[in-house]
Structures are given as C-alpha cells and as structure tokens.
Amino acid sequence: MKIIGEKINGTRKRVAQAIAERDAEFIKDLARKQAEAGSTWLDVNAGTHPEKEPDDLIWLVETIQSVVDTPLSLDSANPKALRIAIQAVNKTPMINSISGEPERLAGILPIVAEHACPVIALALDDKKIPETGERRFEVITKIIKETRALGIPDSNLYFDPLAMTLSTNTQSGMIAFETMRCVRQEYPEAHLTIGLSNISFGLPARSFVNRYFLSLAIQSGLDSAILDPLDREIQAAILTTELILGRDNHCLGFIRASRKGLFEKPVQ
Amino acid sequence: MKIIGEKINGTRKRVAQAIAERDAEFIKDLARKQAEAGSTWLDVNAGTHPEKEPDDLIWLVETIQSVVDTPLSLDSANPKALRIAIQAVNKTPMINSISGEPERLAGILPIVAEHACPVIALALDDKKIPETGERRFEVITKIIKETRALGIPDSNLYFDPLAMTLSTNTQSGMIAFETMRCVRQEYPEAHLTIGLSNISFGLPARSFVNRYFLSLAIQSGLDSAILDPLDREIQAAILTTELILGRDNHCLGFIRASRKGLFEKPVQ
Numbered sequence: 001m002k003i004i005g006e007k008i009n010g011t012r013k014r015v016a017q018a019i020a021e022r023d024a025e026f027i028k029d030l031a032r033k034q035a036e037a038g039s040t041w042l043d044v045n046a047g048t049h050p051e052k053e054p055d056d057l058i059w060l061v062e063t064i065q066s067v068v069d070t071p072l073s074l075d076s077a078n079p080k081a082l083r084i085a086i087q088a089v090n091k092t093p094m095i096n097s098i099s100g101e102p103e104r105l106a107g108i109l110p111i112v113a114e115h116a117c118p119v120i121a122l123a124l125d126d127k128k129i130p131e132t133g134e135r136r137f138e139v140i141t142k143i144i145k146e147t148r149a150l151g152i153p154d155s156n157l158y159f160d161p162l163a164m165t166l167s168t169n170t171q172s173g174m175i176a177f178e179t180m181r182c183v184r185q186e187y188p189e190a191h192l193t194i195g196l197s198n199i200s201f202g203l204p205a206r207s208f209v210n211r212y213f214l215s216l217a218i219q220s221g222l223d224s225a226i227l228d229p230l231d232r233e234i235q236a237a238i239l240t241t242e243l244i245l246g247r248d249n250h251c252l253g254f255i256r257a258s259r260k261g262l263f264e265k266p267v268q
Numbered sequence: 269m270k271i272i273g274e275k276i277n278g279t280r281k282r283v284a285q286a287i288a289e290r291d292a293e294f295i296k297d298l299a300r301k302q303a304e305a306g307s308t309w310l311d312v313n314a315g316t317h318p319e320k321e322p323d324d325l326i327w328l329v330e331t332i333q334s335v336v337d338t339p340l341s342l343d344s345a346n347p348k349a350l351r352i353a354i355q356a357v358n359k360t361p362m363i364n365s366i367s368g369e370p371e372r373l374a375g376i377l378p379i380v381a382e383h384a385c386p387v388i389a390l391a392l393d394d395k396k397i398p399e400t401g402e403r404r405f406e407v408i409t410k411i412i413k414e415t416r417a418l419g420i421p422d423s424n425l426y427f428d429p430l431a432m433t434l435s436t437n438t439q440s441g442m443i444a445f446e447t448m449r450c451v452r453q454e455y456p457e458a459h460l461t462i463g464l465s466n467i468s469f470g471l472p473a474r475s476f477v478n479r480y481f482l483s484l485a486i487q488s489g490l491d492s493a494i495l496d497p498l499d500r501e502i503q504a505a506i507l508t509t510e511l512i513l514g515r516d517n518h519c520l521g522f523i524r525a526s527r528k529g530l531f532e533k534p535v536q
Contacts, residue, residue, distance in 0.1 A: 166511060167519060173512040199512075204523060205504075205531035212483050212508040219484050236473075240480040243434060244441040244467075251435060255472060263473035265533075 001238050002041070002224040004073050004094070004193065005034030008060065010047025019047060019056050027060060028067045035068040037229035041094050042068070044085075045075035053081040061088045073120075073226075079107035086115055094118045096226075097160065100125030100139040105146055113150040120158045120193055120226075121147075123179060129162055133178030136161055140183060144190070154189035158224055163194050163213065167202035173213060177220040184221035192217075193224040196234075211237040219245065236262055269506050270309070270492040272341050272362070272461065273302030276328060278315025287315060287324050295328060296335045303336040305497035309362050310336070312353075313343035321349040329356045341388075341494075347375035354383055362386045364494075365428070368393030368407040373414055381418040388426045388461055388494075389415075391447055397430055401446030404429055408451060412458070422457035426492055431462050431481065435470035441481060445488040452489035460485075461492040464502075479505040487513065504530055 007030045010016050018026040034042055042064060046056035053076065061072060065088075073094035074085050086093065097120035098108050112119045121143050123129075123136035130136045140159050147157060161179035164172045176199075180192050194217060200209035211233050214225060218241045227234055239262070243254040257263070275298045278284050286294040302310055310332060314324035321344065329340060333356075341362035342353050350363065365388035366376050380387045389411050391397075391404035398404045408427050415425060429447035432440045444467075448460050462485060468477035479501050482493060486509045495502055507530070511522040525531070 170511070170516060170519060171514045174514045203519060204526035205508075208504055208508045208531050209511065209522075212480075212505065213512050215480050215483055216487050216509070216512055219487055236476055237480065240473075240476045241484070243438070243477065244481050244484055246439045246442045248438060251438060251471060254477075258472035263476055 001218065001222075001242060002191075003037075003039045003229050003238075004041045004043050004096075004224065004226040005037070005039035005070075005229045006043050006195075006226050007034055007228060007230070008042060008064065009045040009075070010056065011045060016047050019060065022059065024063045024066075027063045031064040031068045031070075034229050035070040037235070039070055039229050040224070041071050041073040043073040043075045043096060043226060045096075046081070050078060053078055054084045057081050057085045058088050061085055065090050077104060077108075079111060082108065082111055086111065086117075092117055094120065094158070096120045097122050098143065099123075100142050102126065105143070109146060109150060109152075112147075112156070113152050116152075116156070118156045118158060118191075119147075119152075120160055122160045123162050129164065131175075133161075133175045133182065136175070136179040137182040137186075140179070141186075144187060154187050155191070157187075157190045158193040159183050159187075159190055160193050160195065163196070163199040163217075165198055165201035165203070166209065167200075173199065173216070177217065180217065180220045180222060191224055192222045193226060194222060196225050196227040207231075207233055210234065214238065215241040218242070232262060269486065269490075269510060270459075271305075271307045271497050271506075272364075272492065272494040273305070273307035273310045273338075273497045274463075274494045275302055275496060275498070276310060276332065277313040277343070278324065279313060284315050287328065290327065292331045292334075295331045299332040299336045299338075302497050303338040305503070307338055307497050308492070309339050309341040311341040311343045311364060311494060313364075314349070318346060321346055322352045325349050325353045326356050329353055333358050345372060345376075347379060350376065350379055354379065354385075360385055362388065362426070364388045365390050366411065367391075368410050370394065373411070377414060377418060377420075380415075380424070381420050384420075384424070386424045386426060386459075387415075387420075388428055390428045391430050397432065399443075401429075401443045401450065404443070404447040405450040405454075408447070409454075412455060422455050423459070425455075426459045426461040427451050427455075428461050428463065431464070431467040431485075433466055433469035433471070434477065435468075441467060441484070445485065448485065448488045448490060459492055460490045461494060462490060464493050464495040475499075475501055478502065482506065483509040486510070500530060 071091040073096045075096040099122040161176040163176045199213045200206035339359040341364045343364040363385045367390040429444040431444045467481045468474035
C-alpha cells in the first residue's frame with residue numbers, strides 16, 4: 001500500500017497561513033513527520049491563488065526538499081505551475097491530477113509523458129462525475145486511450161474512482177468498488193488510488209467510516225491512497241488489512257507495529 | 269448481519285462456574301445484555317462434561333428463556349443432549365453444529381431435518397480441516413448433498429468456512445474468503461457464518477484483527493457471525509461496514525448508533 005501524504009495542502013487554513021507567511025519550519029515539520037510515517041509521496045498543493053501558485057509551489061518544493069528526499073506529488077490543475085515546479089524537484093514527481101476533461105488532458109498529459117511521471121487520473125469528465133461505476137469506467141477507458149497514444153505506460157497511472165460522500169448517496173462506496181474492480185480486471189498494470197476523506201463528509205464518526213472504507217477498498221484492489229499518514233487509526237487499518245489479506249510475511253509488519261505501540265490507545 | 273451471541277459458553281471459566289453453582293442471575297444477565305445488543309440467536313454451550321451436558325443444557329435453556337425470548341443456538345456435538353434440549357426450547361433453535369464428519373452428520377442431521385432448524389455446518393471432515401478453499405468447498409458440497417437428500421432447505425444452512433489463526437498461516441483469511449465466495453456463487457440461498465475470534469489467536473492487538481476481518485468477511489458474503497455482541501468495536505465494525513456497502517438506508521442505523529454514543533471512546 002503506497003501512501004500519498006495529504007497534509008501539505010494550501011486549501012487547509014493552517015497551511016495557507018504558513019505559505020503566506022513563508023513559515024518554513026511549519027512545512028518542514030509536516031514533511032518530516034509524513035516521511036517518517038512511511039509516505040511514498042508527499043502531496044504538495046499551493047492553494048487556490050492562480051497568480052501566486054507557481055511561486056508558492058516552488059517555495060514549498062524547495063522547503064520540503066531541504067529536509068526529506070521523499071518524492072513529491074505536485075497537486076495542481078495548472079499546467080504553467082506544474083511546468084515550473086517540475087524543474088525544481090530532485091526526484092521524478094507524481095502529478096495530481098488529470099481527468100477525462102479534454103482541457104485538462106491537453107494541458108497536463110504532455111508534461112506527464114515528457115517527464116515519465118506517475119499521474120493520478122480522476123474518473124470524471126466535462127460532463128461532471130458519472131453516477132455509475134460503469135460510466136466511470138468508460139471515462140477511465142477514454143483516458144487510457146489518450147495515455148497509451150502518448151506512450152505512457154499503464155503502470156504510471158493511478159486511477160481515482162472518486163469516493164463521494166455516503167451521506168447523500170449510500171451507494172457511493174459500492175460505485176467506487178465497482179469501478180476499482182473493473183480497472184483491476186481490464187487494466188491490471190494500472191494502479192488505483194483514492195482521496196480518502198470525501199466518503200464520510202457530512203457524517204458523524206467520520207474516522208470510523210474512513211478507516212473501514214479504506215480496508216474494504218484495499219480488498220477491492222486499492223493499492224495507494226491520499227490520506228493523513230499521521231492518523232494512527234488509518235495506519236492500523238492498513239497494517240491489519242494487509243495482514244488479513246495474507247500480504248504480511250510471518251505477520252512481521254503487524255507485530256512490529258504492535259511493539260511500537262500503534263494499537264494502544266493514545267494517552268488522553 | 270445476524271449475530272449469534274457467544275457469551276454463554278461453558279468452556280469459558282466464569283460461565284462454567286456459573287453452571288456448576290447454578291448461578292442463574294449471572295446467566296440471565298448475559299442473556300439480557302446480549303439480547304439487548306441485537307443478537308438474533310444466543311449460543312448455549314453447556315461445556316465439556318458429557319455426562320452432565322444434558323442436565324446443564326436444560327438448566328441453561330430454562331434460565332435464559334425466563335428472561336428473554338431470543339431464539340437459542342444449541343451448541344453441542346452430542347445428539348442425546350440436543351434431543352433433550354430441543355424439547356425445552358420455546359422457539360425453533362439453531363443447531364451448532366454439524367460438519368462433514370460422517371458420525372456427526374448421522375447423529376445430528378436427522379434432528380435438524382425433523383425440527384426444521386437452522387444449522388451451522390463446519391467446512392471440515394474426518395480428515396481434519398482442509399488446507400485450501402477449494403477443498404473446504406468440496407466438504408461443503410458433500411454436506412449439502414446430504415442436507416438436500418433430507419429435504420433441508422439450503423436457506424437453513426449456515427456454513428462456517430473456518431477462520432484459523434493468521435499467526436500460523438498468513439493465508440488463513442484468504443482461504444476463508446475464497447471458501448465464502450464459492451458458497452455465495454454456487455449456493456446463493458445458503459448463509460455464511462464464522463466463529464470470529466480464532467483468526468487472531470496468538471497475535472497481539474487481537475481486537476483489531478477481529479474487527480477488520482469481520483468487515484472484510486462481510487464484503488466477501490458473510491451474513492452472520494458468532495461473536496461478542498457487547499464488544500462496541502465489533503458493533504461499530506458491523507454498522508460501519510453495512511453503511512459503506514450501501515445497506516443502511518439514509519445512513520439511519522449508523523447515525524442512530526452514533527447518537528447513542530457507540531463511536532465515542534469508552535470512559536477509561
């Protein structure tokens with residue numbers, strides 16, 4: 001299970017403040033902690049000011065890279081910001097994200113191809129988010145035609161089936177699982193990822209929904225997720241699920257995490 | 269999800285003591301609490317003294333029925349004890365259990381047929397527990413031939429695929445899931461059940477293993493389990509999983525449980 005650490009995100013108030021004030025220590029601390037918690041990538045989102053985004057993204061990239069060497073996930077829909085930021089990274093970054101929207105494909109796919117980046121691809125198009133798993137899979141098939149045409153290997157694709165909140169549609173989880181199973185079956189080299197927190201939006205006890213959704217999604221083929229790697233319950237869900245699915249040799253990962261206290265109740 | 273409350277079990281020291289001392293209040297308390305927690309059946313196991321079992325089982329049945337009207341699951345491999353106890357029950361009981369062992373089938377299956385009882389059937393035979401899901405499914409197929417020959421409807425069968433501990437075989441969970449998927453596909457009217465606690469035997473943080481195993485098993489088709497209905501984490505796992513799998517209309521079960529405080533940390 002590959003983790004994309006979600007915490008350095010300028011749409012979050014505290015991070016936006018750190019970016020505005022150039023509070024490098026705050027960003028470095030988030031970077032170090034997420035790297036230590038086992039992130040494969042650190043997501044970097046500079047926020048929603050188009051005119052400031054390129055500068056802010058460069059500052060974030062350089063600040064993060066001054067303390068960790070974890071690859072970054074450049075989280076932007078802005079080709080200009082991506083092209084500038086990609087010059088500043090030390091390691092090939094993930095791009096977050098493309099979708100079936102023609103404009104987004106045209107703007108970002110050439111960057112993905114040129115730099116051989118892994119890329120997150122959302123199962124939505126310009127007609128918005130399809131209501132069924134079948135329709136989302138059609139969007140994915142449309143995207144994969146484009147990526148293959150540019151020589152992008154399926155193994156660099158991380159499809160996000162979109163887990164919308166259960167509070168407005170109780171079938172949201174099942175739609176995401178169906179989409180995932182279709183991708184696993186038809187495009188076995190492609191990966192699956194998900195932004196974890198949407199599923200529980202508007203519900204109480206969100207942490208329970210997030211952790212069980214993650215576990216069930218892993219059983220449906222999920223091999224990556226955008227989440228908070230500092231959340232002990234989420235880490236426990238991942239380790240326990242991998243143990244149960246027979247992916248933890250001699251139970252060593254689980255037992256080691258237990259010895260480190262992961263499964264103990266945090267001190268109140 | 270149907271729950272078979274596991275707590276009235278004479279192989280547990282405290283319950284054995286209550287049986288020996290005819291401590292009716294202790295048994296009544298376990299019966300009431302498990303019934304209130306939503307058990308569909310209450311398992312009744314009188315322990316391991318063959319000569320005392322019939323008397324002890326009758327006492328337990330009468331004690332429990334004096335306070336709750338939840339159907340019982342008569343947990344015995346002894347046809348004589350079962351035949352006597354079945355005369356004492358107010359409602360058709362579940363029988364726990366048969367297996368592919370010829371002696372057990374010959375002794376217990378006629379009782380199941382005669383009283384139209386739901387019955388738990390373990391996926392093992394006289395050659396012990398099969399190592400693969402395929403072989404366990406063969407045992408299940410053998411059992412179902414016998415039950416059909418006696419006119420027992422598949423819908424009265426609760427197959428237990430046997431979740432052995434992950435600590436000695438990390439594939440144990442996957443073998444159980446494979447067995448369950450075969451049953452779901454080939455015998456859609458039959459049910460699936462599981463004794464929940466074996467999966468984590470010998471591991472640390474057993475509660476985490478149990479709760480995620482239960483959730484993943486529900487996704488694999490489990491519709492019943494023998495477990496402790498007073499375990500809040502287990503109840504939370506069931507409710508959250510049913511929500512995510514789209515089985516909780518308007519999220520009402522989940523939201524109600526949240527309002528009752530199920531997802532809050534218990535006071536330390």
